[in-house]
Amino acid sequence: MNNYIQELLSFFYNFSDELSSNNIISKINKNQISIDYLSDNKKGDVASNFYLIIKRKIIDKNYDFISHLNEKIIKIDFIKNFELSKNGFININLSENFISRSLINIYKKNFLNDINFGNNKKINIEFVSANPTGPIHVAHLRGAIFGDVLSSLYQKTGHEVVREYYVNDAGSQITKLSNSLYKRYLEFLNKKIEILDDEYPGEYLIDIARNIYKSDKDLWLHKDKKERENYFKKFAVDHLLDKIKSDLKLINVNFDIFTRETEIENSNVIKKLFAILENKDLIYQGVLPKPKTDDLEWEPRNQLLFRSSRLIDDQDRAFKKSNGEWTYFANDAAYHFNKYQRKFDKLINIWGSDHIGYIARMKSILKAIQDKDNFFEVLTCQIVSLIQDKKKIKMSKREGKFITLTDVFNKVGKDPIRYYMISKKNETAIDFDLDEVVKKNKDNKVFYCQYAYARASSVISKAKNLKLFDEKSFDIKDFNKNLTKEELDIIKLMISYPYLIYQSSFNNEPHRLINYLELLCSSFHSVWNKGKDNESLRFIDENNINHTKYKLFWIECFRIILKDIFSIIDINTPESM
RNA sequence: GCGCCCGUAGCUCAGUGGAUAGAGCAACCGCCUUCUAAGCGGUAGGUCAAAUGUUCGAAUCAUUUCGGGCGCGCCA
Numbered sequence: 069m070n071n072y073i074q075e076l077l078s079f080f081y082n083f084s085d086e087l088s089s090n091n092i093i094s095k096i097n098k099n100q101i102s103i104d105y106l107s108d109n110k111k112g113d114v115a116s117n118f119y120l121i122i123k124r125k126i127i128d129k130n131y132d133f134i135s136h137l138n139e140k141i142i143k144i145d146f147i148k149n150f151e152l153s154k155n156g157f158i159n160i161n162l163s164e165n166f167i168s169r170s171l172i173n174i175y176k177k178n179f180l181n182d183i184n185f186g187n188n189k190k191i192n193i194e195f196v197s198a199n200p201t202g203p204i205h206v207a208h209l210r211g212a213i214f215g216d217v218l219s220s221l222y223q224k225t226g227h228e229v230v231r232e233y234y235v236n237d238a239g240s241q242i243t244k245l246s247n248s249l250y251k252r253y254l255e256f257l258n259k260k261i262e263i264l265d266d267e268y269p270g271e272y273l274i275d276i277a278r279n280i281y282k283s284d285k286d287l288w289l290h291k292d293k294k295e296r297e298n299y300f301k302k303f304a305v306d307h308l309l310d311k312i313k314s315d316l317k318l319i320n321v322n323f324d325i326f327t328r329e330t331e332i333e334n335s336n337v338i339k340k341l342f343a344i345l346e347n348k349d350l351i352y353q354g355v356l357p358k359p360k361t362d363d364l365e366w367e368p369r370n371q372l373l374f375r376s377s378r379l380i381d382d383q384d385r386a387f388k389k390s391n392g393e394w395t396y397f398a399n400d401a402a403y404h405f406n407k408y409q410r411k412f413d414k415l416i417n418i419w420g421s422d423h424i425g426y427i428a429r430m431k432s433i434l435k436a437i438q439d440k441d442n443f444f445e446v447l448t449c450q451i452v453s454l455i456q457d458k459k460k461i462k463m464s465k466r467e468g469k470f471i472t473l474t475d476v477f478n479k480v481g482k483d484p485i486r487y488y489m490i491s492k493k494n495e496t497a498i499d500f501d502l503d504e505v506v507k508k509n510k511d512n513k514v515f516y517c518q519y520a521y522a523r524a525s526s527v528i529s530k531a532k533n534l535k536l537f538d539e540k541s542f543d544i545k546d547f548n549k550n551l552t553k554e555e556l557d558i559i560k561l562m563i564s565y566p567y568l569i570y571q572s573s574f575n576n577e578p579h580r581l582i583n584y585l586e587l588l589c590s591s592f593h594s595v596w597n598k599g600k601d602n603e604s605l606r607f608i609d610e611n612n613i614n615h616t617k618y619k620l621f622w623i624e625c626f627r628i629i630l631k632d633i634f635s636i637i638d639i640n641t642p643e644s645m
Numbered sequence: 646g647c648g649c650c651c652g653u654a655g656c657u658c659a660g661u662g663g664a665u666a667g668a669g670c671a672a673c674c675g676c677c678u679u680c681u682a683a684g685c686g687g688u689a690g691g692u693c694a695a696a697u698g699u700u701c702g703a704a705u706c707a708u709u710u711c712g713g714g715c716g717c718g719c720c721a
Contacts, residue, residue, distance in 0.1 A: 100662070102662085102663085103661090104661075104663085104664095106660095106661090107660085107661090107664090107667095108665095108667080109663085109664045110664085111664080115663095115664090117662085117663055120662095120663065120701080120702085123701080124700095124701065153664075154664095155663085155664060155702095156663085156664090156701090157663075157664065199721065201721095236721065238721095239720085239721060240720070240721075241720080241721055242721095356718080356719085358718090359717065359718050360646055360647060360717070365718095366718075369719070371719065382647080382648075386718085386719055388719080389719040390719060391719080393719085395719060395720095395721095396719095396720075396721050397721095400721095420715085421649080421650065421714080421715045421716075422715060423715095423716080424648075424649045424650075424715070424716060424717095425648065425649075425715090425716045425717050426716090426717095427649085428648085448649080448650080448715095450650060450651075450714075450715075451714075451715070453714095491658085491659090492657090492658065492659085493658090493659085495649095495650060495651080496650085496651065496658080497650080497651065497713090497714060497715085498657080498658080499656095499657065499658095501656095501657075504656095504657080504670075512683095513669070515683055516669090516683075516684085518683090519681080519683055519684075520684095522681075522683095523680080523681060523684085526680065526681060527680055530680055531680090571661085575661095579659085580659095582659090583659060583660085583668090586659090586668075586669085587668090590668080593684055593685065594684090594685065594686090596680080596681090596684075596685080597676085597682090597684065597685040597686080598685085599679080599680070600676080600677075600679065600680095600682090600684090600685075601676080601685090601686095603679075606679080606680060607680060608680055609680095644681080645681075645683070
């Protein structure tokens, strides 16, 4: 029973049901009931607004809320007492017995047992999916880490997660890539070349071309164009995908599966999807309206359309080009149908904010092929602006000038990247200041938190050296008499951790981890420094072994919680710094 | 023109309809004979873009306006 906050919420939900079915109150919106366990404003260990919600809805004038609540709440074993504040909050204090049991659960590392709300549901999380036309650059960084941490959170809460990357290895961009690579290859044969505006100028293609030249010499000059194009396509994509994988490995982002667009194209999945849509009268031959964009040469054309406006989208979308080829969207729709066929309970996509306009049509596809409302969810990441010398770094894809993941990694390192990218809401555009983040390692909170862990570890190792670290003495009951208020506050914060994980996962908000982590670490540093002013408040006091064992117990728990958070964010846990 | 996101301290950002709106950085003043000063304590800094509304209660919800970002094609 680690998730006591959830239990408390359920208690109030049931309470309100009981009150309304007995006609004591009129109907309320239960979603308004909340439990406050983090804010500074709360007066008890936790606080609820329950009374404020029902107060105005009370019909029975003789109803005595406090004694009724008292009668019910006394049966909850983890509650010590409660009081109704003048302004209507219910302030609740937890029983010492419960707190010490919870702490023992943390020590035994079974504190997350109760937040298994996933019940082994299969979740597919698709993220990054950057086109294999160049190295991973900074625009993909945020989605990569958001997707990775979100996946870990879902795993923590009992879901079976598949991390998936969709490889767009078909279409005209790949043809252009193939042509650009061929030109670089021609360079090795001393031919003069010119890279066109819409081709890929990046120097990374030169290295790939060199490989082809080394093994094949002038072989491809004499081959037929189609054969050569296909070979160069595959060669380029394979190499760039390897590069993407190894780049992502630098920041510990790994995938379970890479699905290629060409696989989808070559399978019959698109035909199957097409049949389903046609059967539902969602496919027709028609003409799209003129787009609202300015400066657009527009010729109306008759083509195969998907009637997405009947579902979620505001207009219909092209399924086939006028030359009869499937559109990118059609392939992508087939890919999502393919994911559906793989029997996931839920699909989550993480897209950059530049794809927001694409969400409605894809949701329309998913709605057409299945009934569940929340089966398919798209989470978007707003852009990250890189700041250097107090200025935004401008990137130009056309000139092949962009900051790659490797550039940022070499400058900053894995932990600050992962920490910073996950510390802000995904829907907020953020500035990532490369100078601030590396400046003397001081301005970055990741070091602040790792330092807290290292300090805690140094206490434990010193205690072990002094033979004061005795596990057998950790089954303690009356720790509240042996610890300071500040220490008890940290302990109460720690035992709310399971609910925090539950909330972060349920709401797709990994950044809450960071808020919690920083609060926890700041409290720890503060308590640490109390020992500087007052020797009796140090964690290890050889003159007071009794106090010491209580302190060592919660510090070990603190390390366990920190280690758990660090493992989700996937940053190092340094024993010393 | 339309859609989505955002606007909170000088800067970067938290903030679950609820109690006195917070943190870090920058500024200023203190704290190392000590389990790690990569730390701690304090001071100062706010019309939560604006207006109206809903509510017992709004930074949070609704509407409008202003400002910023990202998108809107048979591209991918």
